[in-house]
Amino acid sequence: MDSLMVYVYQIAFSFSILILISLGLALIFGMMKVINLAQGEFLMLGAYFCVLGSNLGLPLWLAMLAAGLAVGLVGVIVERTVIRFLYGRVLDTLLATWGISLFLMGIVTTVAGPQSQSVPSNMGPVSLGGLNVPGYSLVMIGAALMMLLGTYAIWRFTNLGLLVRGTMQNPEMARALGTNTSMIYMFTFGFGSAITGLAGALLVPLFGASPTMGGFYISKAFIAVISGGPWPLIGTVSASGLYGVIDGVVSYELSPVLAEICVLFVAVIMLRLLPQGITGRMRKGI
Amino acid sequence: MKLSRRQFTRLASGGLAFASLQGTLSSAALAQEKPIKVANILDQTGGLNIYSLKQMKAVAMAADEINKAGGLLGRPLELIFYDAQSSNQLYSQYATQALLRDEVDVIHGGVTSSSREVIRPIVNRFKGLYVYNSLYEGGVCDRRHISTGMVPGQQLDALCPYVVNELGGKKGYILAADYNYGHITSKWLQKYIRDLGGEDLAVEFIPLDVSNFSSVLARIQDAKPDVVWSALVGAAHMSFYRQFHATIGTDKMMLASTTYSIGREQVELAPEEGEGIILATSFYDGLDTPAANDFVRRFKEYTGENDYIGEYGEGGYRGMSLWAEAVRRAGSVEPDAVMASLGGTSVEGAGGLYTIDGQTNHTVMNIHVAVQDDKQEFKAIRTFDQKPPIDTQLVCNLNENPDDTTQYEVQLD
Numbered sequence: 001m002d003s004l005m006v007y008v009y010q011i012a013f014s015f016s017i018l019i020l021i022s023l024g025l026a027l028i029f030g031m032m033k034v035i036n037l038a039q040g041e042f043l044m045l046g047a048y049f050c051v052l053g054s055n056l057g058l059p060l061w062l063a064m065l066a067a068g069l070a071v072g073l074v075g076v077i078v079e080r081t082v083i084r085f086l087y088g089r090v091l092d093t094l095l096a097t098w099g100i101s102l103f104l105m106g107i108v109t110t111v112a113g114p115q116s117q118s119v120p121s122n123m124g125p126v127s128l129g130g131l132n133v134p135g136y137s138l139v140m141i142g143a144a145l146m147m148l149l150g151t152y153a154i155w156r157f158t159n160l161g162l163l164v165r166g167t168m169q170n171p172e173m174a175r176a177l178g179t180n181t182s183m184i185y186m187f188t189f190g191f192g193s194a195i196t197g198l199a200g201a202l203l204v205p206l207f208g209a210s211p212t213m214g215g216f217y218i219s220k221a222f223i224a225v226i227s228g229g230p231w232p233l234i235g236t237v238s239a240s241g242l243y244g245v246i247d248g249v250v251s252y253e254l255s256p257v258l259a260e261i262c263v264l265f266v267a268v269i270m271l272r273l274l275p276q277g278i279t280g281r282m283r284k285g286i
Numbered sequence: 287m288k289l290s291r292r293q294f295t296r297l298a299s300g301g302l303a304f305a306s307l308q309g310t311l312s313s314a315a316l317a318q319e320k321p322i323k324v325a326n327i328l329d330q331t332g333g334l335n336i337y338s339l340k341q342m343k344a345v346a347m348a349a350d351e352i353n354k355a356g357g358l359l360g361r362p363l364e365l366i367f368y369d370a371q372s373s374n375q376l377y378s379q380y381a382t383q384a385l386l387r388d389e390v391d392v393i394h395g396g397v398t399s400s401s402r403e404v405i406r407p408i409v410n411r412f413k414g415l416y417v418y419n420s421l422y423e424g425g426v427c428d429r430r431h432i433s434t435g436m437v438p439g440q441q442l443d444a445l446c447p448y449v450v451n452e453l454g455g456k457k458g459y460i461l462a463a464d465y466n467y468g469h470i471t472s473k474w475l476q477k478y479i480r481d482l483g484g485e486d487l488a489v490e491f492i493p494l495d496v497s498n499f500s501s502v503l504a505r506i507q508d509a510k511p512d513v514v515w516s517a518l519v520g521a522a523h524m525s526f527y528r529q530f531h532a533t534i535g536t537d538k539m540m541l542a543s544t545t546y547s548i549g550r551e552q553v554e555l556a557p558e559e560g561e562g563i564i565l566a567t568s569f570y571d572g573l574d575t576p577a578a579n580d581f582v583r584r585f586k587e588y589t590g591e592n593d594y595i596g597e598y599g600e601g602g603y604r605g606m607s608l609w610a611e612a613v614r615r616a617g618s619v620e621p622d623a624v625m626a627s628l629g630g631t632s633v634e635g636a637g638g639l640y641t642i643d644g645q646t647n648h649t650v651m652n653i654h655v656a657v658q659d660d661k662q663e664f665k666a667i668r669t670f671d672q673k674p675p676i677d678t679q680l681v682c683n684l685n686e687n688p689d690d691t692t693q694y695e696v697q698l699d
Binding site: 006009010013014017109114115116117118119120121123124125131132133134135136137205206207208210212213215216248251252255256257259260 | 331332333335336339464490491492493495496497498499500501502503504505507521522524525528529531532533534535549550553554555556558559
């Protein structure tokens with residue numbers, strides 16, 4: 001029974017990290033088809049805004065929310081000044097967002113210095129069937145699920161979500177029906193950025209903030225979204241679930257190194273068998 | 287005095303040349319002499335720069351002080367900085383460039399053991415001289431290589447008996463970075479723990495980009511060690527200390543480290559996250575000897591910075607002082623002449639007396655076992671005066687085998 005608890009926890013934690021780092025990308029890359037190489041740096045920026053807010057005396061959870069909003073604002077600015085001129089131009093977007101990524105890393109290193117920073121959660125350990133786990137990691141798992149459900153609900157059940165989905169599916173038709181698609185693009189990019197910023201802030205108490213942290217996560221986020229396939233939300237969730245199980249079990253049974261190898265191995269095999277991704281054959285979805 | 291932009295002239299090579307201000311040179315009557323060129327290759331940028339930034343400044347400060355005091359052999363020092371950007375490929379490129387094109391008289395620098403092993407063959411091929419100012423896993427036997435940092439025979443020889451015997455840390459769980467430093471250091475840890483009658487429950491190697499330690503922490507709790515030994519390296523591994531604090535805590539399980547403090551980890555972590563971590567070091571800012579206090583004061587004056595300097599910062603200054611003293615003793619800056627005068631070269635530095643052991647080209651120094659308190663500072667528990675590099679001395683004799691360039695590794699029985 002004890003070891004079952006360990007597995008459940010390891011899988012849930014791996015899953016929640018994958019969801020946190022790839023949810024924003026699922027919207028920006030999965031829905032909008034913008035290959036945003038600065039995604040990792042949005043995550044890093046969220047972490048730094050959280051450290052900044054906490055240093056200014058905000059309670060940790062408020063600092064996290066503020067960090068999400070601040071990165072959302074950065075996303076809107078980036079979309080208005082750069083991305084919106086590049087829709088449909090994949091290679092140019094790649095180059096521009098790579099530039100933004102280098103710029104953000106450089107500016108954070110200049111302002112905050114190259115060293116990493118911490119904001120501890122002060123939550124202490126929690127015992128799960130004899131195994132101590134950081135109490136805060138349970139908050140992270142809960143937050144990841146809430147962000148997932150929240151995003152799903154907005155996209156699926158609100159008018160705004162309908163407009164967004166319609167615009168992504170057929171922008172000409174959406175425009176013909178009177179939708180301001182430019183605003184919808186801006187909103188979606190900003191929303192994806194805000195979620196990414198919030199995720200970065202949520203990582204701070206256990207992972208810290210450092211200017212190069214984006215690089216540790218960006219490839220995993222892309223792998224999850226790409227294996228997810230054409231329906232970004234459902235696809236990312238199922239890919240994160242699959243990789244979370246592999247990562248959680250293998251890294252506990254063997255080692256984190258082998259877990260990463262296994263995840264990549266399975267990703268390669270899966271893309272061979274399901275070249276369109278996990279949701280490639282689904283007709284309906286988000 | 288601050289390093290100002292005007293003192294640096296960018297070279298076409300991507301290196302930065304640093305010369306003392308003209309006023310300093312002319313008042314020391316050095317302006318007309320041909321400068322001695324010193325290359326300094328370190329990571330100003332990239333994931334490993336936490337180890338390099340203070341060292342670069344300390345090297346510049348050492349060069350400036352030497353120039354102010356009349357130079358070396360009546361000639362001024364000229365430093366050339368190369369930013370290797372945490373990439374071993376650039377270490378190889380810049381080491382070659384420094385020796386062949388910029389024709390430097392000595393190379394200082396390198397942080398990781400992998401970068402050192404990139405530089406060493408190049409220095410040997412072009413018959414240069416190389417000063418490595420970093421703690422490492424020991425065993426390099428090479429007369430063109432001078433090690434001024436701690437090796438396991440100094441660091442672990444002080445740390446392990448304290449943890450295993452005095453604190454009762456019999457059962458150890460070892461975590462090490464997944465490259466040559468971590469692999470060899472973990473063997474040394476196993477050897478010391480076993481020789482002291484302890485038990486090494488497990489050794490895990492962690493790639494440098496892993497930051498999620500939840501599975502490692504679960505296995506540690508399954509194994510129930512008395513002490514966790516960390517030889518973790520770099521920015522991603524910093525998360526281990528955060529997650530250890532949030533999961534187990536140093537009040538429940540001891541945490542000892544061979545690398546903690548050299549990247550100034552204790553000021554980057556929150557005070558409670560680093561409290562209680564045990565380490566062995568040859569220099570820390572709070573050493574509280576007149577020499578250490580004087581060095582800290584001069585460094586802060588020179589750089590205008592007020593934060594922790596630590597072992598790697600002081601190491602750069604240490605390396606420059608030892609090399610300069612060897613040059614003075616040799617009366618020449620030629621690598622072969624300097625190499626001949628290395629044995630017995632001695633300087634009174636910030637961490638006490640440093641003496642180069644001619645048999646190994648490693649440095650005899652004071653070692654302190656210390657614990658971090660609740661104010662992000664270290665308190666020395668034990669001090670060992672003038673510890674020789676016994677691990678390397680066992681396998682290396684440059685007096686008998688001057689052409690040796692091997693790095694000897696420890697063998698477990």
